Amino acid sequence: MFRLFEKLLHPYPEAEPPLPPKRFLPFVWACTRGLRGYIAWLALLSATVSAYEAALFWMLGRIVDWLGNVQPARLWQEQGPLLLVLGLVLAASTGIVALQTIVKHQTLAINFPLRLRWNFHRLMLGQSMAFYADEFAGRITTKVMQTALAVREMVFTTTEVIIGVGVYFVTIVGLAGTFDARLMLPFAGWLVLYGISVWYFVPRLGRIGKAQADARAMLTGRITDAYTNISTVKLFSHTHREAGFARQAMREFQATGYRQMRLVSAFEIVNHALVVGLILAVTGFSLWLWTRGQVGVGAVAAVTAMALRIAGISHWIMWEMASLFENVGTVQDGIATLTRPRAVLDAPGAKPLRVTRGEVRFEEVRFGYGKPAPVIDHFNLTVRAGEKIGLIGRSGAGKSTLVNLLLRFYDPEGGRILIDGQDIAQVTQDSLRSHIGMVTQDTSLLHRSVRDNILYGRPTASQEEMVRAARRAEAHDFIQHLTDLQGRKGYEAHVGERGVKLSGGQRQRIAIARVMLKDAPILLLDEATSALDSEVEAAIQASLQELMQGKTVIAIAHRLSTIAAMDRLVVMDQGRIVEEGDHRGLLAQGGLYARLWAHQSGGFLGEDQYSGAEQAVK
Template sequence: MKPAHLIDPFRPARGAPPRRLGRFMLWCLRGAWPAILLAAAISALSGTLEVLAALLLGVVIDTALEAGPQGFFATHWPLLPGLGVFFILLRPAVLGLSAFASSVVVQPNITPMVQARLNRWTLGQAVGFFDDDFAGRIAQKQMQTARAVTDVISEMVNVVAFALATLIGSAVLLTTIDLRIAAALSLWLMAYFALIRWFMPRIRRRSAARAGARAAVSGQIVDTITNVKTVKLFAHDRYEEDSVRAALGSYRDKAAGFGQVAALFRVSLLALAGVLPVVLIGGALILWSAGEASAGDIAAAGAVALRIAQMTGWVSFTLMAVYANIGEIENGMKTLAAPHALTDAPGARDLRMRDAKVAFDGVTFTYGRRGGGIQDLSLTVRPGEKLGIVGASGAGKSTLVSLLLRLYDPEEGRILIDGQDIAQVTQESLRRGIAMVTQETAMFNRSARENILYGRPGARDAEIIAAARKAEAHDFILGLRDGTGRTGYDAHLGERGVKLSGGQRQRIALARAFLKDAPILVLDEATSALDSELEASIQFALHRVMEGKTVLAIAHRLSTIAQMDRIVVLHEGRIAEQGTHAHLLSRAGLYARYWTRQSGGFIGLSEVEQ
């Protein structure tokens, strides 16, 4: 195995991310600890060599003074080659190995590993998790947290392990000179750590506040850019600019607050660092004047004091960065480590699809409110049946199919597919068995081929083209050209498919559903963006793709479902009527009034029946 591969960056983490810092870090880094500890050990060895360098300096000075100018080279010349081996070969080799372990083994692998784990967990969240937040903010939190975890580990390896080894080695070295010198260093270290302990929680809190404000800025900007067409149509450039400016103002205030405490921390530590050389060198001089220390001891104590004083600024800056990153990790953890609202039941098995029979058994779901959604609904869709679902806005149509896809769990009742409670099967297997085309078609900023291929990854080009032909999409796809010159099926569609018309997006989505070829097909206003002529042109394809499948089709345009085997009319979350198109018209009830009152083939969106 290559050294760079000592950490598997895509090894999944077991279980949910904990919501306490220490355990969260362990979850993020599980599997990487052997490489991290090895890198820390090499860094500690580098710190020990710094102390050894001071010790060698003292030995050389004492030996030179003892032997005198004439006798040193005659009797102690091997010291020079020894110094050369240490400073030219050993020390650079160990420091280089430490740099390699950090920059090649640890850092490049930790960031993708943490972000992959957080992204995997985030993708498992229920739809409501994403409905309640900005997409940009969630993405920012993932990147921010992964980077912060990497920085904490990197600094702990590069600096903290190095500094601790240097301090411990220095204490041991000073003990060999005189216990009183070592005691002076101990007192200084106590003051040093007391100062750190006072400042670090404050840095941590202000860093978390700064991270939250930064993520809010990203969320606001991404939200504006994502909806830039709406911004332009309503001439709200200034309104959005003011919103971003307000978010930036909050970030500026939080960043300034962090900067104030950070600056005070550094000044305090640097002042304390200046005390150390005075105390150690002064103490060694006092002992030397009393005949209790040698000139080499003075040199060694001075080298140690200067090295620690220099290192203090470096360490203080690093610790400030570590605690700032910890604040960012805690801030990201609050969002990203939220438990999943919808989980597979313990021991859940894959859905075994046989006949594709769907049954709603006394289902109630009101989104946690007293009204809305659906109420005590029972409905069976027979294998291969084509069921149309109509009703005014808010009648519960989309709620019905959202529950079937288990985007939400019923508050009461259950939903069965071929006799299997969907709450007891894996969500992935459930959704594999259902193809869906929605009113708001979702497109990726990828090629037309990739967008269609999303229905069944691994399908051949011939199958992709056949699906596009069925959806009446092939011809317009051949005419596509994006900003980089890619054409046809290779052309990218822009974010959320903005380069396509509504009808073109819907036909791509239909092609995706055709390619998936799932036993259950859900059409949620699947032809709403098509004009009547185009809709008529793909009716044959729609009926052909529905053959042999269980179909649930929601539509405001009643002409699209008039030929269904059965039509269910929902009103205030309950089934008001059901039957064939002709039967429902003959009843002169809700459906007949919808049919009579519709304008251009659509049910009035504000339709209210008295």
């Protein structure tokens, strides 16, 4: 039976989630899409359980009155049928409570936040590189995890506290009035005073909850940042500095926690005072009415039990309401991140890119990361199908920016980029990147097995194809000797976060194997062999030349000797092309390329060495 209810709600819908609204209530309403029927059932069942529980006190009062007005020997004869009905009603309540708890815990408790996290995660995966440049990864993770849980808790609190307790209290007050209408007065007075205290304390707790959620996310982000960059932290001997950096965030969290707990303590004291006042008022007033013969003993017993029950749940209500507003603060804090519009979107009706030749053309491209001074300015370049060009220039000349624009990590602020005559802004991003292979200087591996990392290039590849790619990248031999703490070996060994268990050269060779397996028609190389030693680089250069055959290649390298033998060299400065040609022609011009070559070679890298590099390419 549990499994049946667990399967009612599918937590992983295939449909792409729309961007949620920025306003609080519309955001929460959007989060309940596909769940509202189950939430309505939960609310109805919670209200039924609450009304039933409140009615038990009325039943208690009636039974006490019957016991006082009937001879014990005649109790079952006079009240037997009614007692039997009450017993059946009591037994039937088990089914209602069971259904309510199953809907809550089997259908919603796990599936609801999982569904939200699934949708939030996909929204974050679709964000642009600019979004991630401005955020801590740990902070984003916290928003995804916390916000989903906070929305669920808000819904549960609303159905159980606001609806359930509301029905409970109305039922109690109404049933107390059946004994004597005046017995409703102490409950009404308590409700007014309790409402005033809630009105004062809870919004303040909500505001502090929002500040605390933000402080918690910042703390998580800073700690995660230190762990992610632990090698840098240790390299510069900054463990104490990072501890202090985290302590600053902890103190901000501590300050919000202290303010929250002060309010909680004050609320607790006020709540207890109100509860004591309610018990004294209800018990004293009902006893006074009893001494005057206006109510029976059952009424005294029932309303006193009601007051004691309210005393018990008022503390629970207080904490639930405080939790509600803390969750409201958490959701409000998460909304800013989770509803941020994507900077790079597929155009309406975007079609898959079709690459038949591989020509790449930049037309009047302008881009400056939103700043007045452009990094790329009126840039025009055509890379013919199958041509291999090298991009050269000082740091900041715009080479990597150009590659990021081609990959559509960012959209140009002016001009356009075409592949085989198709504007890349009008094709789907996934299809664009599926036709481009790239090896970067900063190789990033997933904390998974070597197999998973290589197959990332083409998940459908066979074992033989994967091993062949690893061999071509000169990676197979060292992979065979890899192990991890769980005893996994070879291609099954896990590489650690960002590949930390491997050397820089090993990471780069796995990345090259991944791109070789992908076998895309357009190839981008950004310092592709920078992390390799000379012996391994010489071996891989031959594999790269094989990989480049028949492909359109754009290569960036600061070591000019590695790209000097390309079909064409494009020299960039301040976002524009300043020189263009082959190695010999550019040296003869005596311009920027010649100066960079002379500065890098220091007069020692001569024509014989260049000729050797040229022959290797050819």
